[in-house]
Amino acid sequence: xxxxxxxxxxxxxxxxxxxxxxxxxxxxxxxxxxxxxxxxxxxxxxxxxxxxxxxxxxxxxxxxxxxxxxxxxxxxxxxxxxxxxxxxxxxxxxxxxxxxxxxxxxxxxxxxxxxxxxxxxxxxxxxxxxxxxxxxxxxxxxxxxxxxxxxxxxxxxxxxxxxxxxxxxxxxxxxxxxxxxxxxxxxxxxxxxxxxxxxxxxxxxxxxxxxxxxxxxxxxxxxxxxxxxxxxxxxxxxxxxxxxxxxxxxxxxxxxxxxxxxxxxxxxxxxxxxxxxxxxxxxxxxxxxxxxxxxxxxxxxxxxxxxxxxxxxxxxxxxxxxxxxxxxxxxxxxxxxxxxxxxxxxxxxxxxxxxxxxxxxxxxxxxxxxxxxxxxxxxxxxxxxxxxxxxxxxxxxxxxxxxxxxxxxxxxxxxxxxxxxxxxxxxxxxxxxxxxxxxxxxxxxxxxxxxxxxxxxxxxxxxxxxx
RNA sequence: GCGCCGGUAGCUCAAUUGGCAGAGCAUUUGACUCUUAAUCAACAGGUUCCGGGUUCAAGUCCCGGCCGGCGCACCA
Numbered sequence: 340x341x342x343x344x345x346x347x348x349x350x351x352x353x354x355x356x357x358x359x360x361x362x363x364x365x366x367x368x369x370x371x372x373x374x375x376x377x378x379x380x381x382x383x384x385x386x387x388x389x390x391x392x393x394x395x396x397x398x399x400x401x402x403x404x405x406x407x408x409x410x411x412x413x414x415x416x417x418x419x420x421x422x423x424x425x426x427x428x429x430x431x432x433x434x435x436x437x438x439x440x441x442x443x444x445x446x447x448x449x450x451x452x453x454x455x456x457x458x459x460x461x462x463x464x465x466x467x468x469x470x471x472x473x474x475x476x477x478x479x480x481x482x483x484x485x486x487x488x489x490x491x492x493x494x495x496x497x498x499x500x501x502x503x504x505x506x507x508x509x510x511x512x513x514x515x516x517x518x519x520x521x522x523x524x525x526x527x528x529x530x531x532x533x534x535x536x537x538x539x540x541x542x543x544x545x546x547x548x549x550x551x552x553x554x555x556x557x558x559x560x561x562x563x564x565x566x567x568x569x570x571x572x573x574x575x576x577x578x579x580x581x582x583x584x585x586x587x588x589x590x591x592x593x594x595x596x597x598x599x600x601x602x603x604x605x606x607x608x609x610x611x612x613x614x615x616x617x618x619x620x621x622x623x624x625x626x627x628x629x630x631x632x633x634x635x636x637x638x639x640x641x642x643x644x645x646x647x648x649x650x651x652x653x654x655x656x657x658x659x660x661x662x663x664x665x666x667x668x669x670x671x672x673x674x675x676x677x678x679x680x681x682x683x684x685x686x687x688x689x690x691x692x693x694x695x696x697x698x699x700x701x702x703x704x705x706x707x708x709x710x711x712x713x714x715x716x717x718x719x720x721x722x723x724x725x726x727x728x729x730x731x732x733x734x735x736x737x738x739x740x741x742x743x744x745x746x747x748x749x750x751x752x753x754x755x756x757x758x759x760x761x762x763x764x765x766x767x768x769x770x771x772x773x774x775x776x777x778x779x780x781x782x783x784x785x786x787x788x789x790x791x792x793x794x795x796x797x798x799x800x801x802x803x804x805x806x
Numbered sequence: 807g808c809g810c811c812g813g814u815a816g817c818u819c820a821a822u823u824g825g826c827a828g829a830g831c832a833u834u835u836g837a838c839u840c841u842u843a844a845u846c847a848a849c850a851g852g853u854u855c856c857g858g859g860u861u862c863a864a865g866u867c868c869c870g871g872c873c874g875g876c877g878c879a880c881c882a
Contacts, residue, residue, distance in 0.1 A: 365840090384845090385838040404839075419832070433840050453832055456818040458843055463817085465874050477817085521881065566881050567807080576882070722882060753881080778882045791875095802873065 346424040353396035362431040402438035420450025484787040494605035509544035518542030520753040521564040537563035557581035577779040586773035596623035637679035669694025684717035701727035731769035
């Protein structure tokens with residue numbers, strides 16, 4: 340059966356409810372409109388038929404009569420889920436439902452599968468994630484969460500543009516996976532007969548653009564990490580990274596809290612929300628505490644990057660954590676912090692002054708060379724952002740990479756690879772620069788109040804079906 | 807990768823101790839001129855995820871596999 344190639348739509352459901360709210364029961368407006376959407380319900384009553392049509396804005400009832408609706412019998416036999424285009428007058432039925440009184444109509448597309456139980460929708464996770472197109476109609480909440488994600492991304496872009504940041508794109512196919520500590524995906528280019536890795540972070544490329552004179556750059560892009568999946572981890576996820584020449588990490592903390600607060604205002608209209616039933620505030624400024632302070636409070640004694648490794652072994656093993664032979668005091672402090680503090684950090688907070696040992700790309704702290712000018716923000720017990728004053732000394736950067744290479748030799752699977760081209764780039768001169776990374780999916784979970792990352796990814800990674 | 811839980815009609819879910827595989831919605835047919843998850847009547851709809859095994863008898867018990875959810879591990 341041939342269906343139309345186009346349809347002229349001139350009204351949306353939501354706007355009709357706003358414009359014709361004044362109509363009395365049984366009153367006809369005299370205004371003819373053209374609407375389009377999916378048929379969600381059909382109630383036939385003899386020579387009348389009431390249908391519910393949903394478009395991108397909302398729902399509107401369709402009211403058909405055998406006396407005035409063209410091809411009434413065929414209209415009443417439309418299937419739930421069919422796309423329809425409707426021309427008719429805006430009326431309010433005797434029972435008070437605003438409706439489009441169908442004059443002429445056309446089926447724009449047939450739905451050969453239904454959209455779930457009309458009351459329960461679709462609840463099967465597998466069906467919802469594998470066929471999100473059906474889930475979006477069956478479960479309005481899915482639509483809301485994905486719309487919020489989109490609005491979040493738009494807000495981030497607009498706020499960066501407003502401060503003079505330029506959006507750039509850097510390679511996803513990388514000869515060396517670097518810029519973060521993670522296991523990569525591998526792929527192969529046929530014509531070059533070369534293996535490539537999908538990027539685990541855009542970080543080093545972006546700093547090379549700062550070397551090139553782009554003083555304010557950001558990238559919003561997919562990164563890929565070959566790790567386990569969980570309610571908080573998808574193998575491909577969206578990273579936001581931003582670099583600003585002449586800033587240090589304190590400038591970047593101010594930028595970060597202002598950006599996230601602003602995004603919440605743009606998307607939700609408030610900084611005060613509930614996440615999974617528990618109150619939460621994005622309001623800036625966020626407190627700043629050093630990692631050593633927080634870890635000391637948690638364990639009830641003063642610890643720092645200068646605490647002996649032996650003491651850390653005791654503190655960590657008491658908490659069931661085995662200290663790897665390659666860990667120094669810095670790594671131990673970071674592990675202790677994660678084990679004792681991370682989960683309890685509910686409202687946004689900046690944790691600062693990370694050990695050099697766990698921060699191979701960050702610049703040394705000016706008052707304690709065992710630390711770096713680095714921060715991570717935490718919220719709802721999870722890492723939300725990561726930023727630092729960028730290490731811009733090529734000689735020291737090489738030494739830091741070599742430390743990572745030693746870790747790799749000792750069996751550390753996630754150690755960072757040495758990138759000679761990046762070191763060469765630094766030799767051309769990177770000005771003092773601060774960088775920021777935010778996991779957009781994690782932020783979207785907060786904004787959309789979703790506990791599972793798959794809910795804010797339209798098509799999350801699933802194993803392919805096979806027999 | 808490991809552990810726990812789950813998979814029954816297109817969708818949402820039942821099925822007692824191992825004893826004829828069911829309901830609502832959707833689909834199909836019919837009735838109904840103001841419905842609101844409309845209502846009423848009727849028809850139809852099944853590889854109980856897949857493959858083995860135990861048993862007179864398996865949706866149910868056992869073994870293996872597939873897919874999903876959660877937890878752990880890894881990470882953001």
